[in-house]
Every structure is written in C-alpha cells, then in structure tokens.
Amino acid sequence: MKLLRIDSSARTASVTRQLTARAAKEWKENYPDGDVIHRDLAATQLPPITDDWSATHIETSELTPAQRSYLSTSDRLIEELRAADTIVIGAPMYNFSVSSPLKAWIDQIVRLGKTFSYGPNGPRGLLERKKVVVITARGGAYEKGTPTEAFDFQVPYLRHVLGFIGLTDVTFIYADHQSREQAAAALKFAVERITGLFADQNRQAVAY
Numbered sequence: 001m002k003l004l005r006i007d008s009s010a011r012t013a014s015v016t017r018q019l020t021a022r023a024a025k026e027w028k029e030n031y032p033d034g035d036v037i038h039r040d041l042a043a044t045q046l047p048p049i050t051d052d053w054s055a056t057h058i059e060t061s062e063l064t065p066a067q068r069s070y071l072s073t074s075d076r077l078i079e080e081l082r083a084a085d086t087i088v089i090g091a092p093m094y095n096f097s098v099s100s101p102l103k104a105w106i107d108q109i110v111r112l113g114k115t116f117s118y119g120p121n122g123p124r125g126l127l128e129r130k131k132v133v134v135i136t137a138r139g140g141a142y143e144k145g146t147p148t149e150a151f152d153f154q155v156p157y158l159r160h161v162l163g164f165i166g167l168t169d170v171t172f173i174y175a176d177h178q179s180r181e182q183a184a185a186a187l188k189f190a191v192e193r194i195t196g197l198f199a200d201q202n203r204q205a206v207a208y
Contacts, residue, residue, distance in 0.1 A: 003024060003084060003101065004088070006041065007039070022191055023133060037084065039080060044073075046107075047070065057070065081109060085130060086130065089133070089135065090135045091154065093136060094150065097153040106161055110161065111132060116165050129169075136172065137175040141177055158170075175190040
C-alpha cells in the first residue's frame with residue numbers, strides 16, 4: 001500500500017500542511033507496512049506549459065533529449081500518482097480558487113495518453129481505482145445553497161479535473177472559517193473527519 005501526500009500551500013505552517021501530516025500519520029497507523037511519499041509542490045520546480053508541451057503528442061521513442069528533459073517532471077509526477085493507492089491533497093483556497101503550485105501540478109499531470117485518452121465515447125480517465133482525499137482550508141465557508149456558494153471556484157474545479165483523469169473516488173474535508181472565531185472548532189472537526197475516514201477505510205479493506 002502506498003499513500004501520496006501532496007502539499008500545495010506556500011506557507012510552511014499552514015492549516016492544510018498540519019492536516020495532511022495528520023492524515024499521513026493516521027494512514028500509517030492503519031497501514032504500518034505501507035509507504036508514504038511526500039510531494040511538496042512549494043519546493044518542487046514545476047515548469048510552465050510552453051510550446052514545448054507539444055512533445056506530449058510525440059511517440060516516446062521519437063523524443064529528443066531536450067524534449068525528454070522538459071517532460072521529465074511530468075513523467076515523475078504521473079508515476080507518483082500511478083504508484084499510489086491513496087492520494088491526500090492539501091489544497092488551501094487562494095482568492096476563491098486553488099494555489100498556483102497546485103494549478104501548476106495539475107497542468108503537469110493532466111496529459112494525453114498518460115492520464116486520459118480519447119475514444120468513441122469521448123475522454124476517458126486512466127487513473128482509476130484510487131482513493132483521493134482533498135483537505136481544504138478556507139477563510140469562510142461555501143456551503144451549497146448559501147450566497148457564498150457561487151464564489152467557490154476551488155472544489156468544483158478540483159472535482160471536475162480529478163474526475164477527468166479517472167480520480168472519481170474523492171472525499172473533501174473542509175477546515176472552513178479559518179479567518180473567523182469558529183476556526184478552532186472547524187479545525188477540530190476536520191481532524192475528527194480525517195481520523196474517522198482512514199479508520200473506516202481500513203475496516204472496509206479488511207472486510208473485503
């Protein structure tokens with residue numbers, strides 16, 4: 001069993017980093033023989049998508065050394081995803097959306113022929129049968145049916161783009177109200193959700 005922990009906050013002491021660390025700890029306690037891989041996007045050099053990205057449409061055997069070098073980061077990040085059984089993503093909300101490191105990571109892993117393909121019925125995600133936990137931290141709250149729901153360009157986007165590459169088993173855990181007096185209670189609730197989630201996942205695996 002392998003867990004891939006992804007942090008995308010630019011702040012070393014961020015709420016999402018605290019919670020992804022807790023998630024990795026809980027997972028490890030339930031799977032003591034499992035491996036945890038940590039990908040810190042804030043410390044990863046993520047190349048921008050330029051004209052060189054056209055190399056993704058070229059057969060691997062025909063790539064030049066320069067093209068292979070350009071795609072090496074994408075290859076490495078995609079391999080991490082393929083190897084993982086469970087993926088934990090720390091996703092703070094920045095200006096109603098995702099952080100720039102997380103968006104840059106997404107640009108690297110959404111790749112034709114590697115994580116999605118096109119067929120007679122349209123696009124098909126190639127990363128299947130994996131569990132994803134997205135842990136968000138947000139200054140306010142954006143519950144369905146509230147006036148602030150329309151400002152949430154984070155969760156709908158992540159749900160859609162992860163699903164596009166086949167990651168459809170996604171659980172969101174929210175640490176909302178982090179700029180308000182409810183912050184501590186919201187953080188405590190998120191920790192409880194994380195603890196319960198991985199305990200339940202382990203029980204289901206044993207039962208299966």
